[in-house]
Amino acid sequence: MIQQIDNPVVEVHDLMVSYGQNPVLWNIDLTLPAGALIGILGPNGAGKSTLIKSIMGLIEANSGYSRIFDQELNQVRNRVSYVPQRESVDWDFPASALDIVMMGTYHHLGIFKRPGKKEKALAMTCLEKVNMKAFANRQISELSGGQQQRVFIARALAQEADIYFMDEPFAGVDMSTEKALVSLFQEMTAKGKTVIVVHHDIYSAGKYFDWLIMLNMHLIASGPTEQVLTEELLTKTYGGKLSMLTDIGELIKKSDFNPLKS
Amino acid sequence: MEDFIYFFSFQDPNVLMVVVGISLLSISAAMVGTFTFLDKKALIGDAISHAVLPGVCLAFMLSGNKNPYWIVSGAFITGALSTYIISWISNYTKLKEDTVIAAVLSIFFGLGIVIMTQLQQTGNAALSGLDHFIFGNAISIVRKDLLVYGILALTIILVILFFYKEFKVMVFNRSFAQSIGLPVKRLEFLFNSLMVLAVVTGIQAIGVVLMAALLITPAAAAKFWTDRLDRMLIIAVVFSLISGIVGAYISFALPHMPTGPWVVIVLSLIAFLSFFFSVKKGVLTKWIAKRNYQRKIHSDHILKALFGAWEKGKQGLKTENIFNIFPGKNFKTQYSINKLNKKGYITENQSIIKLTESGLTEAKRIVRLHRLWELYMTEYMNIAPDHVHDSAEKLEHIITPELESKLDRNLNFPKADPHHSIIPRDPKKP
Ligand SMILES: Nc1ncnc2c1ncn2[C@@H]1O[C@H](COP(=O)(O)OP(=O)(O)OP(=O)(O)O)[C@@H](O)[C@H]1O
Numbered sequence: 001m002i003q004q005i006d007n008p009v010v011e012v013h014d015l016m017v018s019y020g021q022n023p024v025l026w027n028i029d030l031t032l033p034a035g036a037l038i039g040i041l042g043p044n045g046a047g048k049s050t051l052i053k054s055i056m057g058l059i060e061a062n063s064g065y066s067r068i069f070d071q072e073l074n075q076v077r078n079r080v081s082y083v084p085q086r087e088s089v090d091w092d093f094p095a096s097a098l099d100i101v102m103m104g105t106y107h108h109l110g111i112f113k114r115p116g117k118k119e120k121a122l123a124m125t126c127l128e129k130v131n132m133k134a135f136a137n138r139q140i141s142e143l144s145g146g147q148q149q150r151v152f153i154a155r156a157l158a159q160e161a162d163i164y165f166m167d168e169p170f171a172g173v174d175m176s177t178e179k180a181l182v183s184l185f186q187e188m189t190a191k192g193k194t195v196i197v198v199h200h201d202i203y204s205a206g207k208y209f210d211w212l213i214m215l216n217m218h219l220i221a222s223g224p225t226e227q228v229l230t231e232e233l234l235t236k237t238y239g240g241k242l243s244m245l246t247d248i249g250e251l252i253k254k255s256d257f258n259p260l261k262s
Numbered sequence: 263m264e265d266f267i268y269f270f271s272f273q274d275p276n277v278l279m280v281v282v283g284i285s286l287l288s289i290s291a292a293m294v295g296t297f298t299f300l301d302k303k304a305l306i307g308d309a310i311s312h313a314v315l316p317g318v319c320l321a322f323m324l325s326g327n328k329n330p331y332w333i334v335s336g337a338f339i340t341g342a343l344s345t346y347i348i349s350w351i352s353n354y355t356k357l358k359e360d361t362v363i364a365a366v367l368s369i370f371f372g373l374g375i376v377i378m379t380q381l382q383q384t385g386n387a388a389l390s391g392l393d394h395f396i397f398g399n400a401i402s403i404v405r406k407d408l409l410v411y412g413i414l415a416l417t418i419i420l421v422i423l424f425f426y427k428e429f430k431v432m433v434f435n436r437s438f439a440q441s442i443g444l445p446v447k448r449l450e451f452l453f454n455s456l457m458v459l460a461v462v463t464g465i466q467a468i469g470v471v472l473m474a475a476l477l478i479t480p481a482a483a484a485k486f487w488t489d490r491l492d493r494m495l496i497i498a499v500v501f502s503l504i505s506g507i508v509g510a511y512i513s514f515a516l517p518h519m520p521t522g523p524w525v526v527i528v529l530s531l532i533a534f535l536s537f538f539f540s541v542k543k544g545v546l547t548k549w550i551a552k553r554n555y556q557r558k559i560h561s562d563h564i565l566k567a568l569f570g571a572w573e574k575g576k577q578g579l580k581t582e583n584i585f586n587i588f589p590g591k592n593f594k595t596q597y598s599i600n601k602l603n604k605k606g607y608i609t610e611n612q613s614i615i616k617l618t619e620s621g622l623t624e625a626k627r628i629v630r631l632h633r634l635w636e637l638y639m640t641e642y643m644n645i646a647p648d649h650v651h652d653s654a655e656k657l658e659h660i661i662t663p664e665l666e667s668k669l670d671r672n673l674n675f676p677k678a679d680p681h682h683s684i685i686p687r688d689p690k691k692p
């Protein structure tokens with residue numbers, strides 16, 4: 001079940017990504033609708049983070065491309081926001097929650113300019129939206145995991161983008177915060193923004209998302225939630241053995257070069 | 263003493279020049295070093311500071327004198343080469359980065375020593391003072407050197423100030439920096455160049471090897487005092503300045519004394535003191551806080567014992583009995599009794615200790631907190647009444663008045679605790 005649409009916000013075309021000798025994404029080909037809350041599902045190591053990173057231009061693809069708003073990423077960077085997995089940074093960095101959220105305003109500022117009152121006010125509103133205003137001046141290592149996650153989301157909000165890629169924004173977040181964040185995202189999509197979220201819970205996925213992507217090294221499904229969330233596709237994503245892809249991966253690892261890199 | 267006044271009055275233009283030079287290089291090293299430290303690149307800094315030696319020696323060999331332009335260029339080239347080789351080898355092999363760094367560091371440094379020994383055997387008179395580049399001698403800085411090293415240091419300082427926010431976001435979260443379109447690769451290249459330059463500016467005054475310490479130690483020490491990047495930069499700069507100027511002064515007062523080792527000694531002292539005394543994270547500060555807390559607990563327990571007696575209608579306890587409650591802690595108990603006496607919570611008369619009015623209020627407060635917390639645990643946390651004592655025993659010492667009134671409100675101003683003991687209240691307060 002892979003549904004392609006016209007005038008997509010995101011188009012991924014025949015994307016193939018490897019880490020060195022290790023192929024991780026095979027021929028991903030998908031299109032995503034605007035103004036939708038979109039979930040990416042898949043088991044650990046399925047390549048969910050890799051897909052987002054590749055769309056964000058953080059890792060090079062072996063072949064294929066992706067386009068956002070029908071343009072090259074570099075043309076539209078100011079309209080795109082990325083929330084990395086929380087574990088990807090060292091939270092012992094000397095900064096307050098507010099400092100981090102302020103980073104979301106940097107790309108509007110340009111080089112040499114310092115963030116001022118306006119940026120600070122924006123950062124504060126964003127902290128308020130994720131219910132973290134009281135922690136604005138707290139050193140980031142003194143925040144709980146869920147609070148750190150909310151700081152990251154506030155930073156993304158401060159970017160005032162049109163499309164958001166979030167890598168596991170609900171990891172370590174309690175149920176009531178998760179619900180609050182989902183309704184925040186729904187508000188955003190109602191205003192025409194697109195929010196793409198890596199998610200791990202199949203049950204809530206059915207309730208939260210308008211559109212689902214199921215991934216396990218290759219694309220298993222992409223389409224409206226009610227059509228994608230079927231027993232068969234879930235088994236394919238989570239239960240099915242991909243022995244063939246794993247075997248080929250092993251074979252490539254043993255050889256002297258990666259034939260998929262052209 | 264005369265030396266001291268002479269040096270720090272800066273009446274000698276040569277002294278002034280040395281101080282200006284060492285200040286600039288200390289500032290630039292501390293600023294670059296703060297980011298190096300936060301980016302966990304301390305080892306690379308160390309490698310660079312070793313790798314500039316062959317460059318210095320080669321420049322010597324080719325130019326035949328101590329011309330600073332040659333020296334700086336030579337040092338920069340081999341320093342930069344080492345970082346390039348390190349990242350190249352770690353990217354293209356499976357070797358761990360620290361292994362690669364250690365190997366590259368020793369190879370470059372070994373090479374430098376070989377060339378230097380060769381040079382010294384040729385006996386060229388112009389070569390005397392080459393060993394200054396190993397441990398540094400600030401006093402050997404002359405006008406021509408100051409111009410080169412000073413301009414370099416100033417450039418580093420300005421670049422860091424200009425790119426402050428870019429470096430900040432890059433060091434904290436590279437992938438995010440990249441995602442907002444910052445040229446991370448180029449920034450990283452710029453930063454690596456700054457790191458090499460920062461080492462190069464110090465080779466004459468501090469010496470090649472010890473520059474690594476001037477790069478990293480101020481930042482490491484500053485981290486103990488603050489958790490904001492801007493303040494950390496300032497504190498690191500101050501630490502670095504102090505050590506740089508003291509080192510220069512010692513080289514001035516005691517001729518032939520190399521500057522670098524003294525800078526490092528002063529820096530280590532600062533780092534050591536920061537480790538013990540810093541307001542937030544110092545070991546000693548923590549230790550004192552813990553000891554004070556334990557003393558308070560002990561006093562609280564004595565008050566509670568007296569309160570227990572009071573509840574049973576007794577007019578106080580024998581001093582001897584109090585000591586018996588805390589076997590093996592006579593010293594602590596005596597200390598606490600003295601303290602409580604001074605505070606006016608208790609009086610001691612003919613070996614009988616009694617609570618005063620204010621002591622009774624304080625004791626009631628502690629017992630109240632204990633019993634309120636026990637009640638909260640049983641009512642709200644569903645913990646069995648016989649399991650709540652230990653936690654209450656700990657929390658009674660730290661619950662603040664705000665929390666107390668919140669507890670009281672939540673529990674609707676209860677009269678008794680789960681064990682049916684009365685929760686003592688102050689009749690004066692509602
Ligand atoms: N930097 C890297 N270098 C080498 N291999 C990597 C790297 N990052 C990821 N991989 C490999 O690529 C595969 C996909 O990783 P990815 O992080 O995209 O998975 P994921 O779906 O996000 O998993 P998770 O649910 O655990 O976050 C994994 O097998 C992983 O081992």
Ligand SMILES: [Mg+2]
Pocket residue numbers: 048049050085167
């Ligand atoms: Mg992931």
